[in-house]
Amino acid sequence: MNAFRFDICQLTPEAETVRQEVRAFFAEELRHLTPVQRAASWDGFDREFSLKMGKMGWIGMTWPRQYGGHERSALERYVVLEEALIAGAPVSAHWIADRQSGPLLLRFGSEQQRRKILPGIARGELVFCIGMSEPDSGSDLASLRSSAKRTDDGWILNGAKVWTTNAGEADFMIGLFRTATDPDNRHGGLSQFLIDMNTPGITANPIVDLPGREHFNEVVFEDVHLSDDCLIGGIGEGWDQVTAELAYERSGPERYLSSFQILSALVDVLKEHPSERGAIVIGELMARLATLRTMSLSLAGMLEKGQNPGLEATVVKDLGTGFEQTLPAIAQSLIDLEPDPTGGSDIQQVLALLIQAAPSFSLRGGTREILRGIIARGLGLR
Numbered sequence: 001m002n003a004f005r006f007d008i009c010q011l012t013p014e015a016e017t018v019r020q021e022v023r024a025f026f027a028e029e030l031r032h033l034t035p036v037q038r039a040a041s042w043d044g045f046d047r048e049f050s051l052k053m054g055k056m057g058w059i060g061m062t063w064p065r066q067y068g069g070h071e072r073s074a075l076e077r078y079v080v081l082e083e084a085l086i087a088g089a090p091v092s093a094h095w096i097a098d099r100q101s102g103p104l105l106l107r108f109g110s111e112q113q114r115r116k117i118l119p120g121i122a123r124g125e126l127v128f129c130i131g132m133s134e135p136d137s138g139s140d141l142a143s144l145r146s147s148a149k150r151t152d153d154g155w156i157l158n159g160a161k162v163w164t165t166n167a168g169e170a171d172f173m174i175g176l177f178r179t180a181t182d183p184d185n186r187h188g189g190l191s192q193f194l195i196d197m198n199t200p201g202i203t204a205n206p207i208v209d210l211p212g213r214e215h216f217n218e219v220v221f222e223d224v225h226l227s228d229d230c231l232i233g234g235i236g237e238g239w240d241q242v243t244a245e246l247a248y249e250r251s252g253p254e255r256y257l258s259s260f261q262i263l264s265a266l267v268d269v270l271k272e273h274p275s276e277r278g279a280i281v282i283g284e285l286m287a288r289l290a291t292l293r294t295m296s297l298s299l300a301g302m303l304e305k306g307q308n309p310g311l312e313a314t315v316v317k318d319l320g321t322g323f324e325q326t327l328p329a330i331a332q333s334l335i336d337l338e339p340d341p342t343g344g345s346d347i348q349q350v351l352a353l354l355i356q357a358a359p360s361f362s363l364r365g366g367t368r369e370i371l372r373g374i375i376a377r378g379l380g381l382r
Helices: 013-029 035-043 047-055 074-087 092-108 111-122 238-250 260-272 276-304 310-334 346-362 368-378
Strands: 128-131 147-151 154-161 172-178 190-196 202-207 216-226
Touching: 013 074, 035 074, 035 092, 035 260, 035 346, 047 092, 074 276, 092 111, 092 128, 092 172, 092 190, 092 238, 128 216, 147 172, 154 172, 154 190, 172 238, 190 216, 190 238, 238 310, 260 276, 260 310, 260 346, 276 310, 310 346, 310 368
Parallel strands: 128 172
Antiparallel strands: 147 154, 154 216, 172 190, 202 216
């Protein structure tokens, strides 16, 4: 039976120096944001802000300099991510590209793809989206049916992707498509492609979420022609690539800090009206937060050592999602205020946003049921 490994990881002096630099930058750049804008955090889309982050060298931090990176440590990068989420920075325009699309291309992409794409990501210029989920596949990626058919000069893509964040704004998608059908090996027939979102035949249809935002999309592919050099890696290697990509997606502090703004606001309110019950609840929440941070920081330490924290990242994602989903309801139980998305106080507006957004936290990056199946396999239980 495999055991999970969460070694205690201490931040380096270099990482703590970066923290002070990042805090000063955010204090200046984000001074105009309202609490509800900060609560949107990594759903906040601002291309100009991403360009500023790129100019500071805080995108593609760990990548080789030859591809536009900065060869900083995974721990320094962790600090930037943590401070961005705590400050409520609008990082959505570069978040996906920095977190998973860039690392995927760095690991599996061709030299041409790396040189063409990675410097633009590091500068904060390129927005990426991820084409995995499909309308009829649920959480079973292996059952997807969107197809990529070989032609004399490339590929023809048909099908649809759903819940695709920022597809309407994205410059590129990394999409998973079926290139072969084998009932005995569903995983073997999948391949990934680097897709320019301006290619004819691609339509992004926004899906409005509960708070009224349109960052989710259904993306339809109708006879979309791609050249051969858009294939990432080899034919049939998509499943292994996606497995690695999801490990990148699940390993960051965003998997427990999505609701941090309501926790911060709650502490401010309870300071003015202290109670024994409030003190107990805040103490319990802070203990859970500290534990999750310790576990998440351990993943950064594993990445720094070149290890693969895929299984441990799944555990942190599952536990972190449970934590951030419960925060809005706990806050509402402690304060005598109703959520109000438009006319209420700052905390009422933040509460309204996060109550509506929280159900999605356990969907992105893998549903709770899928994650627990992965954990069970890691423990040898299935």
